[in-house]
Amino acid sequence: MPTVCFLQHDDHDTPALIGEYLRDARFELDVRRLDLGDPLPAAGELGGLAALVALGGDLNVDDDTTHPFLADERELLAQAIAREVPTLGVCLGAQQLALAGGGEVYRRESLFLGWNPIEFAARDALVRGLHPRPLVFSWRDYACRLPDAALLLAEGDAGGRTEPQIFRFGEVAWGLMFHPEVDKPLLADWFERDAAVVERAYPGGVKPLLEASKRELLRSAMLCGQLMGNFLAAGRLRER
Numbered sequence: 001m002p003t004v005c006f007l008q009h010d011d012h013d014t015p016a017l018i019g020e021y022l023r024d025a026r027f028e029l030d031v032r033r034l035d036l037g038d039p040l041p042a043a044g045e046l047g048g049l050a051a052l053v054a055l056g057g058d059l060n061v062d063d064d065t066t067h068p069f070l071a072d073e074r075e076l077l078a079q080a081i082a083r084e085v086p087t088l089g090v091c092l093g094a095q096q097l098a099l100a101g102g103g104e105v106y107r108r109e110s111l112f113l114g115w116n117p118i119e120f121a122a123r124d125a126l127v128r129g130l131h132p133r134p135l136v137f138s139w140r141d142y143a144c145r146l147p148d149a150a151l152l153l154a155e156g157d158a159g160g161r162t163e164p165q166i167f168r169f170g171e172v173a174w175g176l177m178f179h180p181e182v183d184k185p186l187l188a189d190w191f192e193r194d195a196a197v198v199e200r201a202y203p204g205g206v207k208p209l210l211e212a213s214k215r216e217l218l219r220s221a222m223l224c225g226q227l228m229g230n231f232l233a234a235g236r237l238r239e240r
Contacts, residue, residue, distance in 0.1 A: 001026065001027065001028045002026075002027050002028065002050035003027065003028045003029075003030050003048075003049055003050055004022050004027045004028070004029055004030070004049065004050050004051045004052070004053060005030045005031075005032060005041055005049050005051070005052050005053070006019070006029060006030065006031045006032065006053045006054075006055060007032055007034055007040070007052070007053065007054040007055060007073060007093065008031055008032065008033050008034065008035075008055050008057075009034055009035055009055060009056070009057030009058070009059055009067075009092060010035050010057045010058050010059070012058070012186075012189055012190065012193065013055045013056040013057045013058070013091075013092075014055070014181075014186065015029060015031065015053070015055065015181065016181040016182060016183050016186045017180070017181045017182070017183050017221060017224045017225075018053060018088075018090070018180070018181040018224065018228060019031075019181075021224065021225060021228040021229075022228065025228075025232060027050060027051075030049075034067075034069045034073065035057075035059075035067070035069075040069065040072055040073060040076050041076065043076075043079055046076075046079060046080060046083055046085050047083065047085070049085060050086065050235075051085070051086040051087065051088065051231070051235055052076075052077075052080050052085055052086070052087045052088075053087070053088045053089075053090070053093070054073065054077065054087075054088070054089045054090065054092070054093025054094075054096055054097065055090050055091075055092070055093050055181075056090050056091035056092045056093060056139075056179060057091075057092045059092070060092070060107075060141065060142060061092065061095045061096060061099060061105050061142065062105075070096070073096055074096050074099050074100045075100070077089070077096055077097050077100035077101075077173075078100040078101070080173060081097075081100065081101055081169045081170045081173045082170075084170055084171055084172055084173075085172070085173075086172045086173075086231065086234075086235025086236075087172065087173035087174070088173075088174055088175075088176065088231060089173075089174070089175040089176065090176050090178075090179060090180070090181060091138075091139070091140055091176070091177060091178065091179055092140075093175070094144070094167075094175030094176050094177050095140075095142055095144055095175075095177075097169065097173060097174075097175040098144040098145075098146060098150070098164075098167070098175055100169075101146075101147060101149060101150055101169040101173075102147040102149060103144050103145055103146045103147045103150060104144065104145040105142050105143070105144045105145075106142065106143060106144075106145070107141055107142055108140075108141055108142060108143050108158070108159075109159075110159065110201070111139070111140070111141055111197070111201040112138050112139070112140050112141075112143075112158045112159065112163075113138065113139050113197075113198065113201045113202050113209075114137070114138065114202055114209060114212065115135045115136070115137055115212050115213070115216050116135065116136065116138060116156055116157070116158070117133045117134065117135050117136075117156060117157075118133070118134060118136055118154045118155065118156040118165045118166070118178070119132070119133055119154060119155060119156065120132065120153060120154045121152045121153060121154060121155055122151060122152065122153050123153070124151065124153060124168060124234070125230055125233065125234035126153070126166070126168070126174050126227065126230045126231060126234050127153055127154065127166060127227075127230065128230055129226060129230070130223065130226055130227070131223070134219070134223050135216055135219065135220070136156075136165070136178035136179070136180065136220070136223070137178055137179045137182050137187075137213070137216070137220060138158075138177065138178045138179065139179065139190070140177065143158065143161075143163045143164070143177070144163075144164055144167075144175075144177070145164075146164055146167055149169065150167045150168065150169055151167060151168045151169075152164055152166075152167050153166040153167055153168060153174075154166035163177070164177060165177045165178060172234060172235045174231070176227075180220065180223055180224040180227055181224060182217070182220060183217065183221065184213075184217060187213050187217070191206055191209065191210060
């Protein structure tokens with residue numbers, strides 16, 4: 001059975017819907033808990049993987065001192081780009097991918113939280129057939145600046161500043177600065193665990209964000225399904 005390796009950074013940022021879609025497509029999930037000391041795949045293992053997925057997390061890209069595996073993860077992602085291993089970076093994983101590809105990541109002035117539209121700057125195989133202005137869920141303190149080598153696919157207004165939301169390095173390595181994997185249990189966990197953060201950062205606090213999430217989760221799940229179907233096809237995962 002072909003294997004997709006997930007790089008997980010904490011208890012609360014799990015493969016969720018992305019993992020469900022891949023299991024349904026008959027892929028084996030190899031989840032590496034980097035925060036618990038699981039080893040990264042060795043360079044020689046990359047060629048044997050169907051794909052590599054770097055998930056989100058509470059830590060940040062500049063936490064190398066307390067989480068030294070972050071630097072090793074960036075090196076692995078750089079090798080994945082160079083070797084054209086189908087790769088997906090989600091939120092923190094996308095920021096790691098941006099750095100691995102030669103971009104920059106910087107702390108925003110405030111937390112970017114909630115359901116917001118993105119608009120496409122270009123189209124490729126990953127975003128083929130997606131709604132022209134989908135709402136996506138974001139929860140991040142950081143944004144990125146892409147190098148010339150990256151292809152910007154989608155961007156969005158984030159508090160008066162336009163920021164990259166989807167980008168690609170090489171032929172089959174994509175970064176998603178939002179969370180397409182979220183489902184109801186995952187968001188319930190996040191909102192309960194970080195209720196104080198939501199109260200400070202989101203207008204009106206937890207209640208209106210919960211209501212917005214109830215409205216948007218089904219559409220978000222459909223978007224995730226489209227993205228994963230496109231990822232399987234664009235990365236030729238079934239052939240690996």
